Amino acid sequence: MFGLRRKWSRPFDLLRTKWTEVPVAKGRAKTHDLQELPDETLWQYWSEAWHEDAVTDFAHRGWYYCLYRDVLRGKRVLDVGSGLGYDAITFAQAGAQVTCLDIAESNLATVRKVCRYRQISGIDFFYMQDLKSLSALPDGYDVIWCGGSMHHAPFAVVREEAQALLAHLRADGRWIELSYPKTRWERDGKMAFDKWGEKTDGGAPWAERYLKAARAKFGHRGTCVCASVDAVDLSPFVPLDIAMAFGLLHHLDDVTASAMVRLVGGALRPGGRLVTIDPCRVASEPRLTRILMDHDRGKYVRTAQAYRDLLAPHGHVEGQVVSDVLRVSFPHMVATLTFTAAQDGPENLTSSVEKP
Ligand SMILES: C[S@@+](CC[C@H](N)C(=O)[O-])C[C@H]1O[C@@H](n2cnc3c(N)ncnc32)[C@H](O)[C@@H]1O
Numbered sequence: 572m573f574g575l576r577r578k579w580s581r582p583f584d585l586l587r588t589k590w591t592e593v594p595v596a597k598g599r600a601k602t603h604d605l606q607e608l609p610d611e612t613l614w615q616y617w618s619e620a621w622h623e624d625a626v627t628d629f630a631h632r633g634w635y636y637c638l639y640r641d642v643l644r645g646k647r648v649l650d651v652g653s654g655l656g657y658d659a660i661t662f663a664q665a666g667a668q669v670t671c672l673d674i675a676e677s678n679l680a681t682v683r684k685v686c687r688y689r690q691i692s693g694i695d696f697f698y699m700q701d702l703k704s705l706s707a708l709p710d711g712y713d714v715i716w717c718g719g720s721m722h723h724a725p726f727a728v729v730r731e732e733a734q735a736l737l738a739h740l741r742a743d744g745r746w747i748e749l750s751y752p753k754t755r756w757e758r759d760g761k762m763a764f765d766k767w768g769e770k771t772d773g774g775a776p777w778a779e780r781y782l783k784a785a786r787a788k789f790g791h792r793g794t795c796v797c798a799s800v801d802a803v804d805l806s807p808f809v810p811l812d813i814a815m816a817f818g819l820l821h822h823l824d825d826v827t828a829s830a831m832v833r834l835v836g837g838a839l840r841p842g843g844r845l846v847t848i849d850p851c852r853v854a855s856e857p858r859l860t861r862i863l864m865d866h867d868r869g870k871y872v873r874t875a876q877a878y879r880d881l882l883a884p885h886g887h888v889e890g891q892v893v894s895d896v897l898r899v900s901f902p903h904m905v906a907t908l909t910f911t912a913a914q915d916g917p918e919n920l921t922s923s924v925e926k927p
Contacts, residue, residue, distance in 0.1 A: 582728040583674050583701050590723075591675045593654040595620045602655070602677040610688040617685050621657050629866050630754060636661050637862055638899065639747070643667040646713040651736060652720020656682030656694075662716075663693035672697045672708070705735045712740050718749040754868055801830035805838040814838070814845045821849040821869035825881060828871075832885050836910045844909050847882070851875055851892055851904035860900045878904045886911040 579585060592601050595616075605613060625632045644666035650659040653671035659682065663669045671694060673679050679696045686694050697708055715736055721729050740746065756767060794808075800819065805811075814835045820828050835845050850864060850872045864872050873881070875892050882888045890906040 579725060579728055581701075582724050583699070586723060587674050590652075590673075591677050593678055594719075595655065602675065602681045605655075605681045606677055606684060610684065613681070613684060614688055617655065620655070621661075624657060625661070630752070630868055632657060632661075634863070634866055635749065637859065637866070640665040642898070643714060643716075647711065648714045648716050649708075649712040649736070649739065651715060651717045653682065654678055654718075654720070656685065658716060658718055659694055660686070660691055663691060667693065669694050670697050670709075670712070671695070672699055674699050702732060702735050705739070708739050710739050713744050715740050715744070715746045717747065719751070721748075722750055752868075801827045801834065803834065805834060809838045810840040810843070811835075811838050812840055812843060814843070815847075816845065817848045818869075819849070820847050820878065820881070821867065821872045824871055828881055829884070832882060832908070836885055839910055842909065844907055845882075847878070847906045847908070848896075848903050849873070849878065851878065851902045853892065853902050856902075857900050860902070863899070863901060873904075875904050878906055882906055882908045 591603055592599050605616070608616065625636055640662065643662045646667050648659075648662055648667045648669045649672055650656075650662075650669055651672050653659045653673050655678065656671055659669040659671045671679055671682055676698050679698055682694070683696055685691070699705060699708075721732065724732075737746070756762070759767060800816075800823070816831070816835075819831075823831060832845065836843075839845070850867060850869065852864060852872055852874045856864065875890055879888050879890055885908055887909045888906055889909075890904055892902050892904055894900060894902045896903045
């Protein structure tokens with residue numbers, strides 16, 4: 572513990588030793604080197620990396636550009652840990668007024684060079700040497716945008732930084748925090764978290780400590796099990812009163828979804844209920860809704876009727892389509908399935924189905 576305190580006694584100096592190397596598409600680059608590139612070469616490099624993240628790999632950044640580009644137009648945005656400025660430049664070009672804040676001067680210098688060359692306006696820059704430097708940061712930001720930057724240090728460090736940054740946010744402002752999605756962990760082969768931290772952040776493996784801390788803090792309030800939903804062993808938990816599957820069905824094909832429902836039905840008390848909420852296709856979707864649905868990570872976004880058809884063989888279904896779950900128009904089907912048919916008994920709770 573003492574060693575840890577000493578190591579983090581000058582947190583931003585420590586972080587700075589690592590973070591002059593930033594993510595570029597699927598790799599990393601040192602901004603000291605990028606800064607030296609001729610303008611056009613740097614621009615080519617930057618724009619190809621942006622295209623890879625925002626268009627080719629839409630699930631990485633493209634989805635949140637669709638979601639937030641219009642929302643942030645005309646807003647004053649503080650991009651904390653702006654890195655190579657993908658988000659800052661995207662939002663500035665869509666009409667936001669963005670301040671790039673970073674702890675690494677060469678990161679800011681690289682973004683500044685791109686902006687100068689491409690005559691991109693609407694961006695200014697703020698170098699944060701330590702917390703004291705924040706006294707020079709303007710006040711009144713509408714949004715603090717924080718993408719993959721503040722989870723690289725222990726809670727105590729980040730808490731202090733967050734408090735100091737919050738003083739610069741309007742009273743009715745928003746803090747938008749983005750970290751790593753589960754799909755990325757899956758794509759990387761579901762590694763142990765300490766190994767995965769090494770992979771995602773190349774030697775700044777602090778992220779996984781948050782997961783451990785969450786388990787330590789909330790573990791007594793529930794049990795977390797990592798297993799496939801069509802094969803999980805629910806026998807330690809029977810009989811359950813109610814089951815909730817929020818945002819799950821639209822990731823499952825019909826066969827897997829039916830297996831999951833059967834498994835849950837077998838673990839519930841007689842008359843028990845399963846409640847599901849999932850994105851739902853509707854007739855005449857607005858364009859943005861259609862784009863978001865088309866690019867949802869869930870490949871099985873269904874119509875309300877299709878969700879009903881999926882659940883109905885197991886009991887009585889009540890369903891409702893609601894459109895106000897998110898700030899953008901993104902209809903969801905809320906369904907309650909009251910089991911009537913006899914389901915597999917607990918003895919079959921680990922049974923899986925064979926996929927065709
Ligand atoms: C993984 S990169 C993410 C960059 C960018 N937000 C993006 O989405 O590509 C992390 C960035 O956050 C910066 N950073 C790391 N720790 C930070 C902290 N505690 N406060 C502010 N910036 C930090 C790094 O210098 C680096 O530019």
